[in-house]
Amino acid sequence: MDTSTPSAVPESVDPAVARRLEAQIPPDIRRALHPQLWPVLAHQCARTPLAAGDLPPLAAARAEYADERRFWNEGGPAMAQTTEHTVRAAGRDVALRVHRPVAGVPRPPAIVFLHGGGFTVGDLDTHDRIQRMLAAHSGAAVIAVDYALAPEARYPQALHEVAEVVAALACPGSGLAARLGVDGSRLVLAGDSAGAMLAASAVLVLRDEPDRLEEAGAAPAALAAVRGLLLYYGAFGLADSASRRLFGGPWDGMGAADLAAMNELLFAEPAQADDAVLHPLAADLAGFPPAFIVAAELDPLRDDSEALAALFARAGVRVDYRRAAGMLHSFLHFGRSAESANEVLADGARFAAACLAGAERVEDTERVDGAERPDDAGVLAGGERPAGTASLHDAKGLHDAKGLEAADRPEDAEGGRTGAPNEARGGRLVTVRPAREGDGSGIARVHVAGWREAYGELLPERFYDAAELARRTDGWSRALARADMRERTWVAESGGEICGFASIGPPRDADAPADLELTSLYIRSEGYGTGVGRALLDAAIGNRACTLWVARDNPRARRFYAKAGFAPDGAQQADPDLVGLAEVRLSRPAQS
Template sequence: MTAVLDPEIALFLAEMKAGWAAHPPFAELDFPGQRAVCEEVRGRWAAGGPAMAASEDLRFDPGAGELRLRIHRPVGAAVPAPALVYLHGGGFTLFSIDTHDRLMRELAAAGGFAVIGVDYPLSPEHKYPVALDRIEALMRWLSVHGAGWGIDPARLAVGGDSAGANLSFAAALRLRDRGEVGVVRAILSNYGYFTPEVSDRAEERFGGPGSIMDRAEAQAYYDNYLTDRERERLDPFACPIHADLTGLPPVLLVVPECDLLAEQSLAMEARLEAAGVATTTTIYPGATHSFLEAMSVAQVARDAIRDGAAFVAARLG
C-alpha cells in the first residue's frame, strides 16, 4: 500500500484484525460458520450510537420471496416518513442488518428519515438474481403500500455498501426498465462493488497480504454470487458498471482513497456523468473499504455518514 492510512482507520483495522485472529481461518469454516464469526467480530462496531424513536423487525414477502427487515425511525421524523432502503455489504455472502445496525441508525439520525434495513438472501446458497428479485419487489411494494408502514411511498431512496451498492444500482435499473423511474429518488453508493474485474494496480496498491480485502477474496465473493462469472460478467444487473445508466436518479459515490475497489467507483462516476446522471463523488483520504463501520473511532467515517445522510435528505425533501 502506497497511500497513507488515516491513523484512526489504522487503529480500526488493527482491532478488526485482532478480532479475526481469535477465530479459525475462514478457509476452515463453512459459510454458516463464516457468518457467525462475522457477527461476533462486527458486533463491537454495531453497538452504541443514536437511539431511535422506534425500531421494528419483521419478516415480509413483497411478492418474490421473504425478507427480514428492520425499520429505524429517528426522533423527529415526519409521518409518513421519507425512507432510505439500505442494503448491507459483505460480498453477497456475509453480514446482515445486525452487523450494519449502527450504520443504519447513524444515517437515520443524521438525515431525519427512516431507514429500512434488508436481510436479503445470501450467496452461494442463493445465486443471482434471487436477492435482486426480492429487493426489486420490496421497492415496488413500498412505492404503492408504504403508507401502511408509515413510509412515504413517494419519497424513497436506495443505498448500500460494497455488494449492497451493487444491488442498489441493479434494483434502480430494473425499476427504470419497468417504466417506474420515479420510485427511487436517490442512490447512495458506499464503496460500491460493480464488477469482478480488479486491476493489477489496485491489487498492488491496496490488496495483497494483510489488506482488508485483496483481489482473490473479492473475486471469490463474486463467484459465490454468480452461476458463471465468465458468462454473467457483462450482465448489467449483476455487474452494473456495464449497464446503460441513463435515467437513473441522482447518485452519491462515497469513495475511500485506500480501497481496492476505489477504481470501480471512479469508473462508475465517468459512466454516470456520460449518461447525464446527476453525480456527486467524494473521496475520503486515508480511508479503506468498510471504513464507515469505524464511526465510533474515526472522524473520517463520521464525516462520510454525515455527507451520505445529507445527500439522501436533500433528495427526499
C-alpha cells in the same frame, strides 16, 4: 498516495501487533493509511477470533463476521423507534428493519439500506450503526433489507428481492408502505460494497428489465419513487483496474483471491457475471436519480466508484463523489475510531434528505441559498448545501491571512493577493466541501502552485521552493487541527486530490465595511474554467457582505470578483510581505 512519511506502524500500537501488521501490509499502503485507521487495524489484529467449534466453514465465517462487527456497532445515534417486519419478495419472506429517528412524524420518506458482505455474509445487525447514522442525519426512516445470501441463494435472487421490495414500497396496492408507516413515493436506495452494487443494479432492473418482477406493472412507479442513490465503495463493472492491481489483501479481506471466491459462491455459472444489470459502467445512465458516491482511497474497488461518478456526470446525472483519503474498504463500520466514516455517512444522509425533499431533482439548475443558478460547469457540491457554479471564470491566487493567530496559522501562509481568473476547459468532476484535518498538505501544494501561477517572476523564487512548501504544509496542518479554522476553510476536490481552497475570517482592517473577509481563494490551473473558483467563493461567503484584498494590476481577478458583486472601496496598500506589491481592497454588501 503520500509516500513521503515513514512506513512503520505508529509507536502507540502494541509491538507484537505492530509486527503482525508490518508483515501483512506493504510499506506503501502503510504510508498512505489515514492515522484514524491504525487503532482500527490494531483492534482487529489483537482480537481473539470466535471459536468455530463444529460449524461448517461458511457458517463459521458468518459467525465470526457478526461477532467482529458487534464491537463496531456499539454506540451511535439512538432511534425513537425500531421495528421488525417481513415482506414476500421474489418468492421468499424477506426480513426488514425500520429505524425511525424522530417520533410522531407521519409517513416519513425512507432510505432503503442494503448491507455489504460480498453477498455471502452480513445481516441487519452487522450494519446496524450505519443504518442509524443515516436515519439520524437525514431525518428519514431507514428500511434495512435482509436479502438472501449466497451460496444458498445464488444470483439473481438477492437482486430480485431488492427490486421487488422497492416496487412493493412504491405501489400503494401492496400495502407495504402503509404497514411500515412510510411514504413509499419518496425513496433513496443506499448500500455499501455489495449493497451499493445491488442499489445501482436494482435501478437498472426497474428501468430496463421490469419483466423480472412478479408485478412488472409496478416498475414505473418504483423507478419514479427512487429520488436518489447513496453508493459506498461498490463494484460497478470493472474487470480490472489500477486500484484492483494495487490494493487489497489479508489486512482488509479484499485480495484478488477473496474477490474471486465471492464470485464463485454468488454465481452458479460464470456467464451470469456478465448480466447487463450488473454493469452500470456499460449502461445508458441518462435519467438516473442523483447519486452520492464514496470510494476508499486504498480499496481495490476504488476505480469502479470513480468511473461511475465520472460517467454519471457525463450523462448529466447529478453526482457528489468523495474519495476518502487513506481509507480501506469497509471503513464505514469504524466510526468509533475513524471520523472519516461518520463524515461521509452524515454527508450522504444530508444528500439523501435533499433528494427526498425534491431539491436534487432539478435537472438543469443547482440551488444555492434558495436561488437557482445555471449548472454550467459541473461543480458538485458537498456538505450541507450546494455550492454555486454561475461563472465560467475562476480566481487563482491567495489573500493574506494575517487575521489568523500567529501561533496556529500557516506562517505568513497567505501572504499573497488574489491572482487572475482564467477561462477554458470544463467538465471535470469536482466536489466542494469543508476542510478536514489531514488536508494540510493538499492545501499547501495548491497554495504554492497558485502563487507561482499567479505571480511568476513578480516574486522571488523562495516563495515557490521546497522549503516554502514544507513550511506551508506544517502551518496549514497545525491550523486545521483547530475546529474553528476547519469551519471557515473549504476545499475543492477532484479525483481525491485537492485542486482549490478558500477561507474566511474576521476583517483585519479597522475601517472594513463588512464583518467578514475572504482571506484566501486559490485553485490549480487544471481547474480553470470549471466553475471551481465561483463554487469556492459561494461556499465560503454565501450571500453575506464581505471584503477582500486583490493585486491592483490583476484585471482578470478583479473582473471575477466584480461579477460576484465586489467593487473597490477606496482602500489601498503596498504589501510588505510581497515585496511591496500594490493592492486594492474590494467590498460588497449582502446579496439578496
